[in-house]
Amino acid sequence: MIVGTTYVRQPQLKNLTRLYPGIRTRVTGPFLLLIAIVAILAVFIVTRLVAGSIQERFNNQLVDSANAASNAIVEIERQQLATLRLMVFTDGVAAAVEKRDVANLDAWLRPVAANAGLDAMVIFDANGESMLWLRRENNFDLTYTALPDTSVDDWHSVQRVLAAQSDPLGDKFVDILGDDSDSLLYMSAPIRNSDGQVVGGIAIGTSMFNFARRVSEQSLSAVALYDMQGNVLGQTFRINSADALTLPASTVADLMIRVQDTSPIEALEIEGTPFQILYAPFEIRSETIGLLGVALPSNFIVERSSTSRNIFAALFSSLFVGVVAIGLMTARTITRPVQRLVETTRAIRDGDLSKRVDLHTPDELGELGTSFDHMTDNLVKKNRQIRKLYLQQLQETARREAVLTSIRDAVIVLSTDQEIIMQNPAAGDLETRLENDVLSERRYHQIFENPGRFHDPVVVEMAKGYFSTVATPVHLETGELIGHVIVFRDITPIIEAERVKDVMIQQLSHELRTPLTAARGYTDLVKMLDATNLSEQSLEYLDVSLKNLSILEHMINEVIEVSVVSSNQFSIDAVEVNLTDVLEEAAAHWQPTMAQRDLEFEIDIPDSVLCVEGDAELLKQVFGHVLRNAYSYTLPGNGVALIVEASEDDVVVSIVDKGVGIDDDEINRVFERMYRGRSADAGPTDSRGLGLGLYLTQQIIEAHNGTVTLRSKPEVGTLVEITLPLSKRSEYSG
Known part of the structure; x- marks a missing residue:
């Protein structure tokens, strides 16, 4: 599989050729396109600079209007607070509220409300029940209508007033009440008696329409006041319906975040007239209750920008026409040699390797033509060489397949991704034998998963036979591993x-x-x-x-x-064995023998009971084998040691001799069956044997779930460590 290469079919290639521009177009096209882009950018930049200057002045005017609007809101708030203080501190108001003397309250406070131009006034008692509710009839005169008494205890500001609450700014609180078309801004304050107790309160209201009108008069701009849900509370735009100004709640939430750091300006078109509106927090008593929008019409900016753009567009269009004419004349001196080069390459592509460019102009194109002709000559030579190598490779592949087929052993070539690259017929026959044997097939595939375990021959039982399996790694000259060659040799007859x-x-x-x-x-x-x-x-x-x-x-x-071991008839009758007794018996047996040869026999066996699960006779045989070897290969005057060390779970029996030792290249083979090393004839005694002692020792200890390790150094001695698991009845004392 070839990765990263895209093949295009011939019809598709022809279609692409017809659609793709010629060399002349590609030479002049980018140049002309660049000029056009530069012209457009120049018109755009200059126009933007002009428009930007106008826009900057416009933004400054909008900011000034917003500042004036903010100052107007502060002034309205100051006037409302002054009116509230005048009403609250009017003599007799607190007593009248306590006595519910509505007539005097009306007589005293109605004139104050009229002088302040209030749209509503509510006087309520300590229970939140209104005692006097005046509402201005229209915006043209100061006539008030008394509304029926009702409960106002659900007003947030009234609740805080009656609860005698206060904030850093005092004890006055704000509410916006009413529907979108008739909402009022109420500011409430407590009325206290001579003892300082709250006996009621006064709430004065201003229509949001009048509020917006007064702000607009001060800022000389259109004003829109929004609540936190985006509804228009009041506005001074000359439009038929305020719905065009309504903002989605999500937009309000986004603007509330943005106004904390800056004053965002948005473009808005209302009933065909473009506006730019600046948003700021709408705050009363330092409490943000919505958004303030200050807007100015921006249609004159668009008109000035369009005029500038048309002038500069005409200028740069004239320059563009002149550049096009010069570019076409220059392109002709380049495209003619290129066309000749294209015709030659097409002929060579179609198989005519005799075609040459023969272009000798004294420039880069002439050098390109000469290089292309030289490359074509080399291509003809390489083509002949490749054909020759291809035929040789075919012959070599045929010979390898013949050799692989003639091998009777199953041979499989495996990639590093565990994919079979090649196999001989014998391997196919082996796979056929494995088809109905699930266990054998699993073992077969496990070899592919980790061929590194089989660098040395391993006997594997499968398909009712035995196979000597070896995996030989295949490396490149750089040392990179590219796969394994796995050979399965049927050794069933040998087994x-x-x-x-x-x-x-x-x-x-x-x-x-x-x-x-x-x-x-x-x-x-x-x-x-x-x-x-x-x-x-x-x-x-x-x-x-x-x-x-x-x-x-x-x-x-x-x-x-x-x-018995080799014929799979070997087994132990595991019982609890006192290993201490076994070792002491072995030591007692060999102690006089060691003394006869003047060997110092060191015995270190703990007094505690060390028990293992196993066969006592086989364990005696193991220690007899190892002590016999130590005795046989130790010179008189030297020593042999039997040392026993126990932990909570294991016991380690170490037999050390100061004998002739074993060479390093033989240590890994001493446990092989029938192996007698070079040291077998170097001992001081007649140590004739079959080389089976350590082999049997290893088999017996492994049958007891233990391990045997051997370390040795020539002319220094040998250490054999036998580790066995302790049973629960052992008296380990640490």
Whole structure:
């Protein structure tokens, strides 16, 4: 699979050729386009500069209007506070409220409301019930109508007044009440008696329409007042309906965030007239109750910008026409040589490798033509070489396939992505054998998943047979790994032959035991009965015979044990074994033998009971094997040590000798079956054997869920560590 390459079909390519511009267009087009862009940008920039200057002056005027509007709001608030104070502190008002003397309240406060131009006034008692509610009839005179008494205790400002609350600015509070077309701004204040107790309150109201009109008169601009939901509370735009000014709640929320840092200006078209409106917080008593919009018509900015744009557009259009004429004349001197080069490349593309450009102009195009002709000559040579190499590769591939097919072993070439690149027929036959064997097929695919585990040959049982499996890594010269070659060799006949051999050896060994036992018994009998009649030399001969018979018996026992292990008949009858007793018995057995050869035998066995799950006889045999090796390869005057260390979970038995040691290149093989290293004949004693002792030791210890490790250094000595898991009855004392 080729990644990153796009193939275009021939019809599509022809369509693209017809649509794609020619070289002349591509040479002059960008130049002309650049000139056009520069002209347009110049017109745009100059126009923008003019419009920007006008816009800047307009923005400054809008900001001045907004400042004037803010000052007007502050002035209205100041006047409202002054009116409230005058009403609250009028003599007799507090007593009249306590007595609900509506007549005097009306007589005293109606003139104050008329002088202040209020649109509404409400006097309420300590329970939030209105006592006197005056409402201005229209905006043309100061005639007030008394409204029926009703409860105002649901007003937020009334609740705070009656609760005698105050904020940093005092005890006056604000509410906006009424519908969108008739909303009023109420400012409420408490009325206190001579004891300072709140006996009621006064709320004076200003129509939001009149509020906006007064702000507009001061700022000389159109004004719109919004609540927090975007509804228009009051406005002075000359429009038929205030719905065109209504803002969505989301827009209001966004503007409320923006006005904290700046004064946003938005463009707005209302009934065909363009406006620019500046938004600011609408605050009364330092409490933001909505948005203030100050607007000015912006149609004169558009008119001035259009006039400037038309003038500059005409100027730069004239320059553009002149540049086009010069560009076309220049393009002709470039496109003619290029067209000749194109015709030659098309001929070569169609297979005519004899075609040449033959362009000799003294410029870059001439050099390009000469280089192209030289490249074509090299292409012809390379084409011949590639064809020759291709034929050689075909022959080499055929030879490799023939060799791979002739191999009887199953061979599979695997990529680093665990994908099979190549396999021979034997591999296909093996996969066929695995089709109905789920377990074997799983083992087969596990080899592909981690071929690195099989760099050394490993015997794998599958498809009712045994296969020696080895995975050889394949590297490039740079050392990069590109895959593995995995070989499956069917060694089932060899394994079966080994099993037959083990059975024969086991049977033969059993047969040899009987005459061997008899020979040893008769030799012991002769030595015992005729000891007084035999010469000293005869007794020596008998001792040598008994010694060799013992060695032969030991070898036969080892052969039988190895045969049992190899034939999968090996198992242990696990019972709880006192390992301390086993080790002490082994130490007691070998202590006199060590002393006879002048070997210092160090024994360090704890007094506590160390119990393991296993077979006592097999464990005795293990320690006998290891102590025998230590005895056999240690020179007189040196020492052997038996050291036992226990933890909470394990016991470690270390057998150390100061013998001849083992070479580094043999340490990894000492546990192999029938292996006798170079040190086997270097010891001070006759250590003849079959090389089975450590092999059996490892098999027995692993059957007890333990481990055996060996470390050695030539001429220094050897350390064998045997680790076994302790059972729960062990008396570990730390």
